[in-house]
Amino acid sequence: MTDWLVMVVVTTTSVGLALxxxxxxxxxxxxxxxxxxxxxxxxxxxxxxxxxxxxxxxxLQQRSDTERSDSxxxxxxxxxxxxxxxxxxxxxxxxxxxxxxxxxxxxxxGATMAMVMVAVxxxxxxxxxxxxxxxxxxxxxxxxxxxxPLVLVLIAAALPAESLNVADIVRSQDTxxxxxxxxxxxxxxxxxxxxxSFLGPLGLPDGIDLAGGTVAELSGTALxxxxxxQAAVLVAVxxxxxxxxxxxxxxxxxxxxxxxxxxxxxxxxLMVVAKHLFGRVRLERFVVVSWVVLIPVAxxxxxxxxxxALRRIGS
Amino acid sequence: xxxxxxxxxxxxVAGLSAWLAVRRVGDVLNRPETTGPQRxxxxxxxxxxxxxxxxxxxxxxxxxxxxxxxDMEMVFMYPWAVVFVREGMIAFVEMLMFIVILMLxxxxxxxxxxLEWS
Amino acid sequence: MVMRDAVxxxxxxxxxxxxxxxxxxxxxxxGVNSPTNIDDLRLRxxxxxxxxxxxxxxxxxxxxxxxxLQDSARxxxxxxxxxxxxxxxxxxxxxxxxxxxxxxATIVGPSEDLFEALRTVQRALLTKRHASDEALLPDExxxxxxxxGPYGQGGTGMTGGVPxxxxxxxxxxxxxxxxxxxxxxxxxxxFPPFPSGLILDVRLQGDxxxxxxxxxxxxxxxxxxxxxxxxxxLLRDPFRRALTEPVPVxxxxxxxxxxxxxWLAHALRVHGLEALxxxxxxxxxxxxxxxxxxxxALRRLLDxIRTFDWSTAGVGILERQQxxxxxxxxxxxxxxxxxxxxxxxxxxxxxxxxxxxxNDGDCRARWRQRLGEVIQSLALARAGAQPAGxxxxxxxxxxxxxxxxxxxxxxxxxxxxxxxxxxxxxxVTTIVSLDxxxxxxRAASPVETPTSGKPAVERDE
Numbered sequence: 095m096t097d098w099l100v101m102v103v104v105t106t107t108s109v110g111l112a113l114x115x116x117x118x119x120x121x122x123x124x125x126x127x128x129x130x131x132x133x134x135x136x137x138x139x140x141x142x143x144x145x146x147x148x149x150x151x152x153x154l155q156q157r158s159d160t161e162r163s164d165s166x167x168x169x170x171x172x173x174x175x176x177x178x179x180x181x182x183x184x185x186x187x188x189x190x191x192x193x194x195x196x197x198x199x200x201x202x203x204g205a206t207m208a209m210v211m212v213a214v215x216x217x218x219x220x221x222x223x224x225x226x227x228x229x230x231x232x233x234x235x236x237x238x239x240x241x242x243p244l245v246l247v248l249i250a251a252a253l254p255a256e257s258l259n260v261a262d263i264v265r266s267q268d269t270x271x272x273x274x275x276x277x278x279x280x281x282x283x284x285x286x287x288x289x290x291s292f293l294g295p296l297g298l299p300d301g302i303d304l305a306g307g308t309v310a311e312l313s314g315t316a317l318x319x320x321x322x323x324q325a326a327v328l329v330a331v332x333x334x335x336x337x338x339x340x341x342x343x344x345x346x347x348x349x350x351x352x353x354x355x356x357x358x359x360x361x362x363x364l365m366v367v368a369k370h371l372f373g374r375v376r377l378e379r380f381v382v383v384s385w386v387v388l389i390p391v392a393x394x395x396x397x398x399x400x401x402x403a404l405r406r407i408g409s
Numbered sequence: 410x411x412x413x414x415x416x417x418x419x420x421x422v423a424g425l426s427a428w429l430a431v432r433r434v435g436d437v438l439n440r441p442e443t444t445g446p447q448r449x450x451x452x453x454x455x456x457x458x459x460x461x462x463x464x465x466x467x468x469x470x471x472x473x474x475x476x477x478x479x480d481m482e483m484v485f486m487y488p489w490a491v492v493f494v495r496e497g498m499i500a501f502v503e504m505l506m507f508i509v510i511l512m513l514x515x516x517x518x519x520x521x522x523x524l525e526w527s
Numbered sequence: 528m529v530m531r532d533a534v535x536x537x538x539x540x541x542x543x544x545x546x547x548x549x550x551x552x553x554x555x556x557x558g559v560n561s562p563t564n565i566d567d568l569r570l571r572x573x574x575x576x577x578x579x580x581x582x583x584x585x586x587x588x589x590x591x592x593x594x595x596l597q598d599s600a601r602x603x604x605x606x607x608x609x610x611x612x613x614x615x616x617x618x619x620x621x622x623x624x625x626x627x628x629x630x631x632a633t634i635v636g637p638s639e640d641l642f643e644a645l646r647t648v649q650r651a652l653l654t655k656r657h658a659s660d661e662a663l664l665p666d667e668x669x670x671x672x673x674x675x676g677p678y679g680q681g682g683t684g685m686t687g688g689v690p691x692x693x694x695x696x697x698x699x700x701x702x703x704x705x706x707x708x709x710x711x712x713x714x715x716x717x718f719p720p721f722p723s724g725l726i727l728d729v730r731l732q733g734d735x736x737x738x739x740x741x742x743x744x745x746x747x748x749x750x751x752x753x754x755x756x757x758x759x760x761l762l763r764d765p766f767r768r769a770l771t772e773p774v775p776v777x778x779x780x781x782x783x784x785x786x787x788x789x790w791l792a793h794a795l796r797v798h799g800l801e802a803l804x805x806x807x808x809x810x811x812x813x814x815x816x817x818x819x820x821x822x823x824a825l826r827r828l829l830d831x832i833r834t835f836d837w838s839t840a841g842v843g844i845l846e847r848q849q850x851x852x853x854x855x856x857x858x859x860x861x862x863x864x865x866x867x868x869x870x871x872x873x874x875x876x877x878x879x880x881x882x883x884x885x886n887d888g889d890c891r892a893r894w895r896q897r898l899g900e901v902i903q904s905l906a907l908a909r910a911g912a913q914p915a916g917x918x919x920x921x922x923x924x925x926x927x928x929x930x931x932x933x934x935x936x937x938x939x940x941x942x943x944x945x946x947x948x949x950x951x952x953x954x955v956t957t958i959v960s961l962d963x964x965x966x967x968x969r970a971a972s973p974v975e976t977p978t979s980g981k982p983a984v985e986r987d988e
Contacts, residue, residue: 108422113424132805140572147549150542151584152441154653155430156439156608158581161448161668161691173428179426181434184417196413201487206421223450224461224712228734228951235469238476245483252490273424294799295834301718302797302954306578310451313582313608321426371429372834373486373798376952379837381472382524393508396486400501403494437535438542440608443665446605451579453718455601455726456669459752463708466733 101194102293108192109183116329117322119359121145131370155314160221163311168220169227172319175213177206179326182206186333187261189343189351200252203334207290210327211237214292214299217320218308229299229307232377236298239384246392247279247286250399251338254406260334264342265387266281271341274400278395280339284389287335287365291328294369301374332361448466471523482511543653550575551649554583554599554607557723557965560618561590562637566789566808573646578719580606584649587641588615588629596716596724597628603717610659611653614644624973631660669693701732702948706840709737716965718954720797724965732842739943766923769916770930776874776915777816780908785811786898786924787857787904788822790962794894797959798838803828812837816908822901829898839890843957846888854920854927855938858961861896862888868922874915878907890960899960900924925962933967 126143159165187193196202213232218230252258253273255266273280283409300307312320336342336357343350382384447457467473484505493500518524534967551574554567568587577583580603592600604613613632635644651657666689668678675689699709715726726742734928765774765782788811795804810821851866859866859884867882869875883899885892926934928965938961946954
């Protein structure tokens with residue numbers, strides 16, 4: 095029991111710390127990358143203190159309400175999204191020492207990512223306002239399309255490890271990282287990850303064409319918490335990507351946690367670049383491409399990875 | 410093993426509490442009351458004629474049904490992935506047959522225009 | 528309770544100094560005759576323009592608001608969360624009715640520093656030196672509903688009630704045979720992706736636009752461009768001047784390039800490419816005749832990243848016969864018509880001017896057309912001081928401009944048919960691609976609009 099309590103405390107603390115740093119890092123990267131793509135001077139100090147100033151301003155702003163809004167679900171939506179991100183991050187081994195050895199880690203991660211759909215939909219639905227509502231329904235279509243590739247590439251990575259435990263998948267990359275062993279995996283995963291964190295090309299639920307969509311009726315703390323939860327999801331999927339494709343804590347010279355942090359930041363940066371460079375895609379186009387191209391390619395990827403895993407074990 | 414899963418679930422509860430706590434802080438810091446005109450949903454400045462909640466035409470319903478079939482397939486793939494290397498080619502061929510049938514389903518749905526709606 | 532207040536006070540003391548240095552969250556209401564262009568705020572590091580009034584601290588009223596927009600403006604003000612304030616950039620001339628529109632507003636004259644004013648107001652709001660704007664509209668619900676009906680829901684039956692004073696949506700047939708709710712809604716006049724003042728009555732079924740009509744109030748009296756209120760805007764616009772007097776080709780063509788780039792920045796923003804939009808806006812003040820290097824690089828970049836193409840290709844196709852002979856400028860030329868009144872101007876004739884055309888007539892052809900015209904204009908601008916225009920009509924960036932009207936009324940007549948049946952995102956892409964200016968529409972007669980004599984819903988479709 096004491097062992098278990100220690101495990102709970104260690105995991106909660108490390109996840110809390112990783113999420114806080116990750117959210118902060120995401121906001122800083124977003125600004126730095128956005129400004130460099132815009133060709134503006136970077137102003138690093140502003141970028142570093144900016145997130146605190148923004149957050150303080152939003153904390154001092156009243157939270158808005160709309161006519162006959164569903165206030166209970168509206169309150170729960172950001173908390174659910176944030177909690178799902180935290181829960182997903184819990185099964186990602188940040189270092190070998192604090193790794194939570196959940197034998198069904200990939201299943202658990204897939205389940206949390208599927209529930210993101212509920213959180214985003216609720217946030218759009220609760221306001222009883224048309225644009226957020228459309229944003230919510232858009233996200234459902236988007237989520238039903240990226241969910242399959244997201245989980246399929248993780249399953250493919252589980253094949254050579256013969257385990258759904260994420261720590262085992264990291265250990266299986268001791269000789270060769272999955273990004274090389276399964277070259278289709280990471281690109282497919284990143285597309286799905288953009289979808290699950292509704293960023294840039296797949297930022298359909300909160301597009302400007304909906305005056306902000308699911309965030310159109312948010313202000314103050316509610317907006318701050320929603321944005322933080324969105325960044326938290328990005329951190330969680332990036333950490334999972336780093337563990338599954340980039341060898342997690344593995345790496346020379348530096349401690350495992352530093353490697354993990356660097357790889358996670360790299361994936362976050364890649365997705366933020368995609369956010370600023372690739373404009374919103376059309377939902378219908380994405381649905382068709384996802385079902386006709388991404389899912390079949392992901393399935394082929396699973397079988398190719400399977401054959402490679404068999405040959406490796408056989409030889 | 411269940412202990413680790415339990416810890417992961419507790420992280421979920423902790424996340425939920427953290428987000429709700431910050432929300433509470435915001436409500437303490439700011440005035441809660443809103444006026445009638447303040448609650449009008451935003452669509453450019455003019456009030457809506459009807460409530461936004463409606464029997465929404467989610468035109469992708471056919472795709473959603475297709476998803477259900479694939480979601481079940483994914484449930485089979487999780488345990489399959491664990492025993493795959495141990496079982497070898499038999500597992501490979503079995504799953505391949507299953508997936509090929511499902512893929513024919515996608516092709517059929519695509520041909521019927523189930524993935525497009527506007 | 529005392530404990531809680533003390534903690535709240537302590538927290539506030541901690542947060543206020545931080546928040547005072549944050550960029551000002553501004554929602555902009557664009558009127559006419561504003562001394563500052565809204566694009567100038569987008570490039571500012573200390574200002575954050577938001578897309579919904581909910582999360583703005585400062586409402587910035589840019590210029591004067593024509594009478595039909597004033598009620599909507601007050602409603603937008605009401606939707607903002609506390610603490611909130613109003614900053615009003617006002618030209619020097621204004622009528623008495625404007626003076627009472629926003630009684631709490633901080634007025635910024637043409638020669639004063641708007642950005643400093645915005646920063647000061649937000650700081651003062653946070654430190655409570657400036658009281659948060661109180662409600663301008665009475666605190667009442669749209670209709671009485673409490674206690675009406677058996678459950679107090681405001682009426683009878685599942686959807687018969689009017690909770691909060693609003694009815695529920697009604698069902699209508701759809702093309703796939705399902706009968707689901709059709710949502711009537713009014714969008715505008717301050718919907719950020721659309722030009723200020725554009726008001727659309729839309730019927731949405733799911734996320735598909737079933738019917739669009741252009742609100743009559745758009746053409747209402749007092750909304751008219753020539754009403755003296757927008758004189759300042761007119762004088763600044765070289766194309767307006769070119770109606771009556773010769774204007775140097777260089778000036779006209781640079782103005783055209785600037786206009787198209789501002790449009791492109793807006794279109795990129797609507798497609799989620801905010802950073803690239805700012806990059807485009809930064810080119811605007813630095814444009815020089817003959818120097819199109821940056822623009823060519825931009826075009827290569829947009830070609831390479833593809834997604835802007837994907838989200839605009841095949842969307843909002845306009846046929847040549849719909850456009851021919853109506854002076855619709857880049858929209859017509861993007862559909863393959865070499866429709867350009869510069870062809871009959873001897874000044875341009877001397878320069879060997881040939882209109883640029885694209886053939887597809889969709890949104891992609893329109894943005895490519897405009898970007899191509901920027902490059903063309905920069906080349907033409909080398910002709911410098913050579914005078915052009917003065918013949919009563921001129922090729923403005925939107926199309927043929929005449930003293931009484933511009934291309935917008937004709938584009939507005941095409942709009943309802945064009946966006947019917949589109950997904951909402953595509954409809955926005957299309958409306959943005961038409962580059963409408965409502966001030967031109969106001970001069971047109973309402974009889975020309977497609978709204979007259981048409982049923983509100985086509986039930987037997």
